[in-house]
Amino acid sequence: MFLCRRAAAACLIAVAMVLGLAVAGGVHPAAAPAPGRARGHGGVAWHSFKQLLDARRGSHVTGLAELKRYLARFGYMAKPGRGTTDAFDEHLEVAVRRYQTRLGLPVTGRLDSATLDQIMSPRCGVGDDDEERRPVSVALSRGQGGVVSRFTFFKGEPRWTRSDPIVLSYAVSPTATVDYLPPAAVRAVFQRAFARWALAIPMGFVETDDYEAADIKVGFYAGNHGDGVPFDGPLGILGHAFSPKNGRLHLDASEHWAVDFDADQTAAAIDLESVATHEIGHVLGLGHSASPRAVMYPSIKPREKKVHLTVDDVEGVQALYGSNPQFSLSSLSEQGTTSSSPPGSSSWLAGSSARLLCTVLVILVTHL
Template sequence: MLPLLLLRGPLPVSCLQVAADAPLTATVHRQDGEAWRSFQQLLDARRGSRVAGLAELKRYLARFGYMPRAEHEATDAFDAHMEAAVRRYQTTLGLPVTGQLDSATLDRIMAPRCGVGDHGHGVTSVSLSRSQAGGGVVSRFTFFKGEPRWTQPDPLVLTYAISATATVDYLPAETVRSVFRRAFARWARVIPVGFVETDDYDAADVRVGFYMGSHGDGIPFDGPLGVLGHAFSPKNGRLHLDAAERWAVDMGTETAHSAVDLESVATHEIGHVLGLGHSSSPKAVMYPSLSPREKKADLTVDDIEGVQWLYGPNPGFSLSSLYQQDTSMAPRSSWLAGSASLVCAVLIILVTQL
């Protein structure tokens, strides 16, 4: 066992995105081994329309829990069920709820994402008011059905291993291990759970590997810029990444436009391993989609509240410090605005007296 203990603590007593105003992209998804056509021809489709490609979109929405899986072959008709699914998708991903396929919605659908479903597939949602933040702010984290979590005698320490065979040849093994050390450390900082790296892959609690296409878990990967990875709820421990992606650890030196930040996806999938579902907060690590070349590995208040709901807070970590960071800018902005108004008023007076 390697001597990496990120954090230890007592067991508690009590668990990928495109900007909404971005232009439509030419991202091609893959589904069941076949390239998806671009969804761009679906722009502004709404209830009552019939457009080629809607059947594929219905399969996409069904896969991630927004529609029931059809007993018969899906059609290209935009019916009431499709409209309800689109509205649910828009609500869940924090988009304007229009019920039609506007550019913001299509951009998000066409973005690379995690393979774990947003609704259905055993996911339960939680809606809480943050009294610490002064009220009025709703938490958007979710859990797997039944709120499964890791439990064992105090202290709670999980081992993890990265496969020596399921890899990508352009990233050195030590580079990948360093990325995962940092990703596990982000979660260990906020909850009383330790993570220890081990070389014994079969015996590890969490098992990480890069795989291509069908890889034995019944959920095949779909090629570049589709599903980036997936992970299973506690206590399964499997964390899989699509080897077909162009994974990067430093966007400063990476030139590929389609590169995906490994640390961001690793941090996200570890959240699933710990028991978190997806968040509807676009800034959260647990938001389901991630743009190429985007880095989003820092845990937000929403991510931390969710995982602390399952495991409790880590001694020495104060969530209030993040609340203070969120609110400290408001008075500053007001002060700056007031100062600017004062300066303008003085200038006006001076000009009128000249």
Template sequence: MLPCRACLVPLLLLLGPLPVCCIHLVADAPVTATAHRQDGAAWRSFQQLLDARRGSHVTGLGELKRYLERFGYMPGAEHEPTDAFDAHMEAAVRRYQSMLSLPVTGQLDSATLDRIMAPRCGVGDDAHGVPVSLSGTAAASRAGAAVSRFTFFKGEPRWTQPVPLVLTYAISPTATVDYLPAETVRAVFQRAFARWARVIPVGFVETDSYYEADIRVGFYVGGHGDGIPFDGPLGVLGHAFSPKNGRLHLDAAERWAVDMDTETAHSAVDLESVATHEIGHILGLGHSSSPKAVMYPSLSPREKKAELTVDDIEGVQWLYGPNPGFSLSSLYQQDSSKAKGRSSWLAGLASLVCAVMVIIAVQL
């Protein structure tokens, strides 16, 4: 017996509006940055630039040009940028869209503006990639997977102390945030360093000698002596310098969180995700164009992305070699299994939706 029309209502409300026998889902998508910009003014004004394109003249485009220049997309931009959307800016927008794995339209569509307004790392995106040649088991396991998207700082700098390579790190006892206990912050960084140490033959040891440590971590507000001032909540989250500088700075104006299950602020930023990302820079990695990678340049509020992906691992192993105790092929297999599982789930859901639509058609 076919279910009554009334019985179908709850199911339809649950599924939402759907085209006949068709469904589009985005798995694990973070809440859009636009929904969070109300708590931070860093780049909120860019919202008025929606749908601007070549030939447009909109107040605020000059400021966006400064943003694009700052992060490596408009080299040699005009001294006093105008609000004209010219060919130079269109090319910069296309480069930005390509780097961030967005649809390359050359226009300031909603997806592009949403990503521009998202909190991000202060390191520019003008690092360079290398042609990757995989061999052996890795190549066989990698067959059919997406190309590697990791990059490095210019010149591929890396730490080159005698093997075994052990780097010391210290967290500033004075440059802190008062609502996070020192032990909590230390535990976060211990986990973040351990992720990288698991995949490369590099050890990290915490020390109390802050000024003698190879890597020095601190929270700072505004200008803090390195020539790259922070800009307040939900703008630049942090920055780090290439080897062998060792400085890793976080914006103390952010609402840093270590447990989103207990954190109530919807503008909170996951400390462990940013810490893991900035350590990647300390080791010599630039930004990745893979949205799932830890080294992707932006991170939405309340988003947690601290687990290294294949792209992150391949990049850092290019610089330091693999840790003998770690097998990258196991991650390839996990990614393949997840992809197959997701495809099966989507196919099953699509079949369910089609069945529901057929039932509705019969009832009508």
């Protein structure tokens, strides 16, 4: 035990030295997304859809035209024209059924409470199955215990490719920030989020102060921020990220972000770490999951914390990059899929700190 502790301490010191000397990798340009509206409801508040409860084919309710734009925005139906009406027609019914199927809801073809609750929930801006902008292909496999996995990839399954092992640099913008969150707290959130993915795959992430040279660029932005996909204000689209090897990860500065729900009792607070972990999955090449428990599920509610990867998340990212030799799927059963405790104190690191730190050291030294 004493030798293990000495090994862990030695690795900690060595890792600290290497991180201090690490040089950021170059920028990987990628084509910008096609222009499109990120305003989920054309400027109408997301909660205004509540009047659509129990609408079904044949109904005519104010707001259905905006719902059609919402479903088109995320890839469930063709973009409606200027003459779009508030009629619940056959095309809308097909789109609603597709939405319900894709997100693991009861398939009723009508706007029941479960479906409407899901539609009104804050969500990621990446489309669920939008073949024009961010198409994904469903990859079904068998997970542990016979559970069907529902992870997806971006079209063409893009991924980061470099000499093995892969080490990516990341930086949080020093200017695109929110003034009520301490920079150190935001950086700590992303350190934990990146480390969580690194535990599952043979990939390392190194934080750098050189934002322009970083492979992955994180920033908070409001409204139209120059990438063709403007944000829409509080409790709508929370953030979006682009597929490899673009590296941009954007969060809506209009949201009320929280890093500690015990300290922040705001009812509309969104957990930063949960969304950060989700968007990093997109940066790595994952699309949305149809499993409601997965980190890569497209929506999250205010004051909900979902930071731990599920079997579905892990199977998806490992399909792209392979498995970290130090990782075992059995470790997922030792933690809940949601948690209010800091990941740094969870069982992710329990009993394997020395091996994990030494693995990170080897990856970084090899990269340099």
